[in-house]
Amino acid sequence: MSLENIRKKIDALDHDILKLLNERAELGLRTKKLKPAIHDDKREAEILDQAKAIARAYNLLDPDFVEKAFRTIVEETRRIQGSPRTLIGFQGDHGAFGEEAVRRHDAQLVPIPCREFADVFDGVESGDLDLGIVPVENSLGGAIAEVNELLIRRDLKVRAAIRLKINHCLLVAPEANYQEIRIVYSHPQALSQCRAFLSRHQLEARPFYDTAGAAKMLAREKPKMAAAIASRLCGELYNLEVIKENIQDHQENFTRFLVLSKDDRKDAPEKCSIVFSTPHRAGALFAILQIFTEAGINLTRIESLPDRADPGNYVFFLDFQINDARANLDAILENVGHKTKMFKYLGCYREEVFA
Amino acid sequence: MKNIKLAALKGKTRSVVRVGDVGFGEDLVLIAGPCSVESEKQTVEIAQAVKEGGADMLRGGAFKPRTSPYNFQGLGLKGLKILEKAREITGLPIVSEVLDTRDVSWMCEYVDVLQVGARNMQNFSLLKEVGKTTRPVLLKRGMHSTIAEWLNCAEYILNEGNPNVILCERGIRTFETYTRNTLDLSAVAAAKELTYLPVIVDPTHGTGKVSLILSMSLAAVACGADGLIVEVHNHPEAALSDKEQALTPPEFSELSRKIRSLRAFMDSLNGGSAAQPAD
Numbered sequence: 001m002s003l004e005n006i007r008k009k010i011d012a013l014d015h016d017i018l019k020l021l022n023e024r025a026e027l028g029l030r031t032k033k034l035k036p037a038i039h040d041d042k043r044e045a046e047i048l049d050q051a052k053a054i055a056r057a058y059n060l061l062d063p064d065f066v067e068k069a070f071r072t073i074v075e076e077t078r079r080i081q082g083s084p085r086t087l088i089g090f091q092g093d094h095g096a097f098g099e100e101a102v103r104r105h106d107a108q109l110v111p112i113p114c115r116e117f118a119d120v121f122d123g124v125e126s127g128d129l130d131l132g133i134v135p136v137e138n139s140l141g142g143a144i145a146e147v148n149e150l151l152i153r154r155d156l157k158v159r160a161a162i163r164l165k166i167n168h169c170l171l172v173a174p175e176a177n178y179q180e181i182r183i184v185y186s187h188p189q190a191l192s193q194c195r196a197f198l199s200r201h202q203l204e205a206r207p208f209y210d211t212a213g214a215a216k217m218l219a220r221e222k223p224k225m226a227a228a229i230a231s232r233l234c235g236e237l238y239n240l241e242v243i244k245e246n247i248q249d250h251q252e253n254f255t256r257f258l259v260l261s262k263d264d265r266k267d268a269p270e271k272c273s274i275v276f277s278t279p280h281r282a283g284a285l286f287a288i289l290q291i292f293t294e295a296g297i298n299l300t301r302i303e304s305l306p307d308r309a310d311p312g313n314y315v316f317f318l319d320f321q322i323n324d325a326r327a328n329l330d331a332i333l334e335n336v337g338h339k340t341k342m343f344k345y346l347g348c349y350r351e352e353v354f355a
Numbered sequence: 356m357k358n359i360k361l362a363a364l365k366g367k368t369r370s371v372v373r374v375g376d377v378g379f380g381e382d383l384v385l386i387a388g389p390c391s392v393e394s395e396k397q398t399v400e401i402a403q404a405v406k407e408g409g410a411d412m413l414r415g416g417a418f419k420p421r422t423s424p425y426n427f428q429g430l431g432l433k434g435l436k437i438l439e440k441a442r443e444i445t446g447l448p449i450v451s452e453v454l455d456t457r458d459v460s461w462m463c464e465y466v467d468v469l470q471v472g473a474r475n476m477q478n479f480s481l482l483k484e485v486g487k488t489t490r491p492v493l494l495k496r497g498m499h500s501t502i503a504e505w506l507n508c509a510e511y512i513l514n515e516g517n518p519n520v521i522l523c524e525r526g527i528r529t530f531e532t533y534t535r536n537t538l539d540l541s542a543v544a545a546a547k548e549l550t551y552l553p554v555i556v557d558p559t560h561g562t563g564k565v566s567l568i569l570s571m572s573l574a575a576v577a578c579g580a581d582g583l584i585v586e587v588h589n590h591p592e593a594a595l596s597d598k599e600q601a602l603t604p605p606e607f608s609e610l611s612r613k614i615r616s617l618r619a620f621m622d623s624l625n626g627g628s629a630a631q632p633a634d
Contacts, residue, residue: 178432179457201460243432244464 008174015219015239021073022094026112028077029085033128044074085110088131088259089120095212095234098133101164101257103233104354117147121154124260132156132260137303138166139254141189148305151275151346152315157264158273158347162257165355168194168248169232171215171240173222178243185214186229194229196249203227215240254353264347271300272322272329273346276336277307277315285316287339292320295332315342322348359506361513362520362550369551372491372519374467375448377411379491379521380553383618384582386450387607388414390597391427392434397589402441404604405587409611412468413438413447414584418454419596420474427595435465442467450493450584456484463490473498473525473560476508486515493584495523495557502542506550522546522554523584526561535563535600538571540578547579555582559600565591568602569610576617583614 001009048067055066088109090098099111112129114120123129134147168190172178184191184203191198191205198205208214208228215234218226227243228234235242258273278284292299301319322329329348337343356363372379387405392398392415402413417434419427430437438449448467453459454475462469468491475481476497485492492512496505509520524543526536538561546554556575558568572583588594588601602610 178461179455200463243461247464 012174012239019094019237024073025077025080026110028081029087029110030112030128032081039078047074086130087112087128088133089114089123089129090133091115091117091120092210093212093216095215095231095237096210097164097166097231097255098135098257099212100231100233101162101255101354102133104164105160105162105259105352117150121150121156121260124156124262125154127262130261131159133162133257134260135255135257137256137301138189139252140193140250143303143305145305148303148317149308151258151317152305152344156260156262158258158349159261159265160259160349161271161351162259163254163351163353164257166193166248166253166255167232167246168211168229168253169235169245170197170227170243170247171218171230171235171238172227172243173218174239174241176222176227176241178227180225181227181243182225183223184227184229185218187211187214190229193248193250193253197247259349264345265349269348269350270321270323271319271351272348273301273317273319274333274336275315275317275342275344275346276340277310277313277342278339279341280313284339288336291332291335291339295328297321297332356503356506356549359503359510359549362506362509362552364549364551367551370518370520370553372521372553374412374491375446377448379555380581382411383576383615384411384555385409385611385614386412386414386555386582386584387587387602389416389588389594390586390601391416391419391595392430392437393595395437395440398437399441399444401587401589401604402445402447404589405607406445406447408587408604408608409615410447410607411582412450413441413445414450414470414586415441416596417451418458420452420454420472421596432461435462439465453481453485456481459484459488463488467491468493468521471495471508476500476505479511482508482511483515486512486517489517489519491519491521492517493521493523493555495525496527496542498526498528498536500527502545502549505542506546509550509552520552521581522550522552523557524554524561524580525557534561534567536561538562540571540574540580543575543580544578553581554579555584556580557584559584559586559597559602563600565600565602565606568600569606569613572610572614573617576614576621579621585610 048070051066051070052063055061055063086109088102089112090096091114093113102109102111117134120132120134124132135144136147137143182204183206184198185206185208187210188207190211211230212234214228215230215238218228219238219240298321300321303317304314307313307315333345369380371381377384387410389401398415415438417429417431419429438451442449450468450470451466452470452472453462469485470493473495494509512520524539526538529537531537543554543556558571562568562571575583586597586601587607589604591598591601594601
């Protein structure tokens with residue numbers, strides 16, 4: 001192996017070490033919710049003893065160095081646990097667009113990766129996570145059915161909305177030659193948003209469960225002649241090179257995310273969301289919409305979803321602007337409630353746009 | 356020139372190739388920039404200087420066709436990203452040389468005009484590949500190519516369906532050694548007589564001497580060239596390629612002023628716009 005090769009391998013390993021330390025710190029934060037005190041001397045002694053034992057087994061690193069290193073790690077974990085941090089779950093791996101939305105919205109929040117959307121909801125409901133963030137619709141792809149289903153079935157409230165401009169980047173492993181790329185991995189929605197780009201370079205699209213997951217896989221397995229479409233953040237986190245940014249076919253590509261919590265917020269925001277279904281008779285939906293018309297309220301979203309509990313019927317999502325109508329809101333919602341078969345108030349919140 | 360069908364002038368109006376706000380064949384287009392993209396700082400500084408000096412477009416080499424494999428080969432993709440950054444900051448459209456057919460589709464993501472260099476003028480597979488895009492192509496005349504060979508190469512590009520070809524005379528090899536090449540302005544006049552394509556001149560490579568660039572640029576405008584492409588560097592002595600022929604920003608500003616004055620005068624001499632079909 002040449003010096004250059006070895007150095008590249010070391011760089012890749014350093015990336016991995018930091019990724020693992022980050023994961024360890026996240027878990028440390030999550031234990032804070034489950035244990036009473038930050039200091040647990042017995043547990044810390046266990047950690048140090050185990051580390052030294054493993055070092056001795058490998059027989060290269062000095063066990064004293066390993067003890068010092070792990071003591072430092074444990075101290076840092078304690079420091080992180082010591083300051084009050086708000087945990088917000090998102091679906092996918094680190095680098096997902098949900099995480100980018102979190103960072104733009106509030107850099108102090110700690111994004112925690114969850115496997116499925118349901119896991120985000122579970123985490124917030126159980127108190128494991130303080131907040132959750134989920135995508136509800138994309139300007140090109142439309143509504144995200146699975147998330148909307150969960151909003152109907154579960155009892156979380158919306159405390160903020162974020163519209164994020166989605167900038168897709170073409171990422172490759174550091175030594176890859178861009179001329180040799182033939183296959184591109186990403187979430188099907190990302191692939192379809194970059195369809196013309198893929199066609200221009202005669203690249204084959206390979207669906208993967210997640211954009212950040214595709215980037216993570218690329219960094220780990222380095223498949224030949226392959227690239228991934230994901231956020232620029234993924235390039236930084238997984239040590240991938242960005243071949244080109246903003247490769248989406250339509251530049252105005254936005255995804256709307258909702259920040260969820262167990263309780264709704266009471267301060268004066270600008271938008272409100274509800275979900276409802278109507279009795280099965282003519283004019284039922286109109287009667288509800290009429291309430292808003294008469295109150296002079298502007299609707300910003302209306303989306304229907306087939307009602308899984310009642311096949312043949314639909315559930316409606318309604319977003320509207322409240323601004324100064326806040327005073328009447330309770331009356332309006334009560335009125336709406338009377339005219340619906342199922343009614344759920346999701347919350348009132350402010351919406352931010354990040355271009 | 357019997358087999359020049361697509362590029363031939365006969366009865367057609369002169370072609371105008373639009374890039375951003377300028378039209379080759381309509382306005383006098385001034386392209387300037389470093390020979391090679393060496394760093395972001397260098398390229399952005401030079402881009403800002405040439406923009407201020409009056410340039411319409413930025414040139415910069417990311418892939419360099421060096422005579423020797425041991426010389427700086429260019430920054431490649433990194434160089435293209437730097438050019439893109441310079442365009443973002445200054446608004447100047449970019450022209451850069453493509454060497455490899457495999458790079459054509461990728462370069463189209465970054466540059467506004469693809470340049471086919473003199474040494475690649477008869478690289479037929481490259482000509483066909485750039486012909487398949489719709490990007491304007493700057494086709495340099497080969498250093499030992501006849502006018503007929505040059506126009507046939509334009510024909511290759513046009514034949515693939517890309518109408519946006521700009522010709523560039525950059526000097527030919529002769530027995531003379533004082534100048535790096537011998538700038539052949541008669542070829543500019545001839546090309547404008549034979550084809551409807553815009554024709555520009557590269558006085559930098561055409562002479563290889565800073566002291567000759569201004570006079571040859573003026574001569575090019577006087578003989579009807581539709582534009583110029585010149586190399587500019589803020590510290591020529593530190594350049595990684597072509598240091599003897601790069602203009603400094605003040606020298607470029609002077610050139611820019613003078614050629615525009617001359618062009619205005621030539622327009623009045625020619626009785627109106629220079630974009631007239633030849634008789």
